[in-house]
Amino acid sequence: MSQFTELTEVEIIERILKGEKSLYEIIVRRFNPVLYKIGRSYNYNHEDTQDLMQDTFIDAYKSLSQFEGRADFKTWIIRIMLNNCYRKK
Numbered sequence: 001m002s003q004f005t006e007l008t009e010v011e012i013i014e015r016i017l018k019g020e021k022s023l024y025e026i027i028v029r030r031f032n033p034v035l036y037k038i039g040r041s042y043n044y045n046h047e048d049t050q051d052l053m054q055d056t057f058i059d060a061y062k063s064l065s066q067f068e069g070r071a072d073f074k075t076w077i078i079r080i081m082l083n084n085c086y087r088k089k
Contacts, residue, residue: 009073028057042085056081088089
């Protein structure tokens with residue numbers, strides 16, 4: 001996996017959409033800390049935050065083909081996390 005860590009999110013997404021689904025692990029590892037911080041900042045406990053993160057990664061994966069690259073992938077996945085946080089409230 002370490003040979004893929006230099007790839008940009010757009011390159012990773014293109015390769016995932018072409019069938020290299022295992023590369024999604026890089027996305028998860030890259031954005032775990034950011035999404036965790038968001039969940040905790042909304043006063044969710046550790047378990048609820050992990051559930052929200054899992055939902056976010058699943059939602060993002062299912063919608064990966066809809067990512068248009070108009071904003072950074074980080075912005076896009078954070079928006080999904082925020083929507084999940086609001087929905088859970």
